[in-house]
Amino acid sequence: MKSVPLLLLAMCLISTQMGAQNAHTHANAASIENEANSVTGWSGGAVISSDASESQHGSFSIRAVSTASNGRTLTYTYNAQIGVQYTIRIWAKEGPQVSNPAAPAFAVWSGMTGFTTTLIRGTDWAEYVFNVTATSTSPLIRIYTSNAATSSTAGNTIFIDNVSILRVNSDSAPPSAVTTLAATGTTATGTQLSWSASTDNIGVTGYQVFRNGTQIGTPVGTAYTVTGLTQSTSYAFTVRAVDAAGNVSAAGNTVNVTTTQGTDSAPPSAVTTLTATGTTATGTQLSWSASTDNIGVTGYQVFRNGTQIGTPVGTAYTVTGLTQSTSYAFTVRAVDAAGNVSAAGNTVNVTTQGSGGIVDYTSQNANLASVDWQARNVFAAQTLGIGTTDTQGYALAVAGNVLAESVKIALQTNWPDYVFDKDYSLYSLEEVERFIIEKGYLPGLPSADEVKDNGIDVGEMNALLLKKIEEITLYVIQQDKKIKELEKKGKRLEFFHVTPEQRKRNKSTY
Incomplete structure (x- = not known):
């Protein structure tokens, strides 16, 4: 009763x-x-x-x-x-x-x-x-x-x-642990899990299935089909019971499963629904319907003009880095877990727009009608050649004359004021003369042959010329001192060649 x-x-x-x-x-x-x-x-x-x-x-x-x-x-x-x-x-x-x-x-x-x-x-x-x-x-x-x-x-x-x-109601008691978990029918990509029902003081509402510690399913009954596994790989499965109050059971037994080695040799179906939308001057958006496979498609290969450019997992791919006003051919192939690749599907031909955003100026697009040289600044990440393709490693190379209102040279070398340092070693005029006789040009300056072969650096040449001006200034100062010394000696000699009467008259001077 x-x-x-x-x-x-x-x-x-x-x-x-x-x-x-x-x-x-x-x-x-x-x-x-x-x-x-x-x-x-x-x-x-x-x-x-x-x-x-x-x-x-x-x-x-x-x-x-x-x-x-x-x-x-x-x-x-x-x-x-x-x-x-x-x-x-x-x-x-x-x-x-x-x-x-x-x-x-x-x-x-x-x-x-x-x-x-x-x-x-x-x-x-x-x-x-x-x-x-x-x-x-x-x-x-x-x-x-x-x-x-x-x-x-x-x-x-x-x-x-x-x-x-x-x-939450008054139910705080978790269900009993699942200790009868078993795995059967293991294949290269899946297994079948089953267990005896858990018990609870009120009632079990479902189960949580874990693979290597990560929850992968929440079945209501006492069985679960695991798919998407990798061949020849070990996995650990556990199951916990859940009641209506959200109480979760303790961990029960663990079932260790190793998938079999697959024999999949069937490729996925070809991608025949490839389309391109949203094409701009530099990119386009590709999309397609999912390919089918006897086991499962794991990804896709995207090709541009026959060269692979991406390996998306899903059925869409964003193409970037294209050149404006240029035609491209795109195809997509599907790949399964065994590495089987589908046959080629349909080809999508795309022509990028003639403008859109900032356009780099190159020898390939400089003459396009869509390129407006007067309306934009020119920025070059590498070297720039005008009238020549051989920049010889310089940032800017011009084959011809340059007309400018002002040119500023920012030197990376020392300005030649060091010539006026006390320990500066100045050539004697005799040494300069010998150098000119032997070489035919001033020491420290490039020869005519060197200028012909290598040209001149404007900033460097101005520094060299100033160096010579400062050296000439030192020579002038030296010569001036010698002249004044000779003038003094001349006046002393003149003193000894005058008469006693003249000496008396000039005594106040000396």
């Missing part, structure tokens, strides 16, 4: 849990009960939108993409009762990543305790569960598309879906 009340009590507890009100109340792409093609209730600095191509539950998910101005956040505030425990469940995965690593994460939550920063790992959907206690009537959930080190990087993307925020 006592079993009836106990059964009724268990049914009431299950009914209470199943009917618990979800505090994620807004109708949006991540809602469970009232999904809508919107992001109502969610806000933040990231670019937030509804996405119909990456849903985990229903038809839509929420996508958040970082901006270049620290727009990295996706936030949601729910109504709570202070001191009450809540189980928050959010399905999430990484989207396209610009930074490596971008490290998206659940972080900096407020108005609750029990939360710890949790990274979002992998491009497969995974459920993230948080058991928290409210310290505010309006707790804030915050999700980052990337870490602080990439705050100025745009394009890092995450997806979230299937969000529930449930008040």
Whole structure:
């Protein structure tokens, strides 16, 4: 007779849990009960939108993409009762990543305790569960598309879906551990996992399957088919049970599996739907439908004019670095895990636009009608030749005359004021004369043959000429001193050749 009340009590507890009100109340792409093609209730600095191509539950998910101005956040505030425990469940995965690593994460939550920063790992959907206690009537959930080190990087993307925020009932007992996990039918790319049902004081609602410590699935039943494995590779699998209150069982037994060696020799299907859109002067956007394979396509090879230029995993590729007003031929081949490459599919011929953005001036495009030499500045990252293609290593080479109102030379050598240093060694005039007789030009200056072969550096030559002027100045000063000394000696000799009467008259002078 006592079993009836106990059964009724268990049914009431299950009914209470199943009917618990979800505090994620807004109708949006991540809602469970009232999904809508919107992001109502969610806000933040990231670019937030509804996405119909990456849903985990229903038809839509929420996508958040970082901006270049620290727009990295996706936030949601729910109504709570202070001191009450809540189980928050959010399905999430990484989207396209610009930074490596971008490290998206659940972080900096407020108005609750029990939360710890949790990274979002992998491009497969995974459920993230948080058991928290409210310290505010309006707790804030915050999700980052990337870490602080990439705050100025745009394009890092995450997806979230299937969000529930449930008040925790009195059930705190986790289900029993899964200790009967087994693997059968292992192939080169997959295996079949099965186990006995876990038990719980109220009821098990599902299971979490882990591969090498990473969650890969959440089946409701006691079996799970693993796919996408690599041949001749070892994997470790475990399973945990989950009840309606979000309690997760302890780890049970681990099953170690080694996949077989594959014998796949069938190539994927050819890519016959290649298209190009958004062609500019320097690039274009390629896209195509996914290729099919007996086991699975792992990526693609993109070719431009027969040369491979990229190996994307997905079915799109952005081509950059093209030349304006130029034709290109693009093809794509699919590749599977065994390295088999598909046959060639359709070819897309693209001609880039004649203008768009800054155009480099080169000998190939200088005569194009789209190049306006008068309307833009000319910037050369390497050397520039005018009238010649042989710049001989100089930044600018001109074959012809140059007319300019002003030319400034910024010398990298010492200005020749060192000639006036006390320890400067000045040639004697006799040494200069011997050098001229032997060589036919001034010491320290280039000869006519050297100028003919090598030309002259204007700044360097001005410095050499000034050096000679300063040396000539020193010679003039030396000669002036000698002349004055000779004048004094002449006057002394004149004193001895005058009469006594003249000497008396001039005595006052000497």
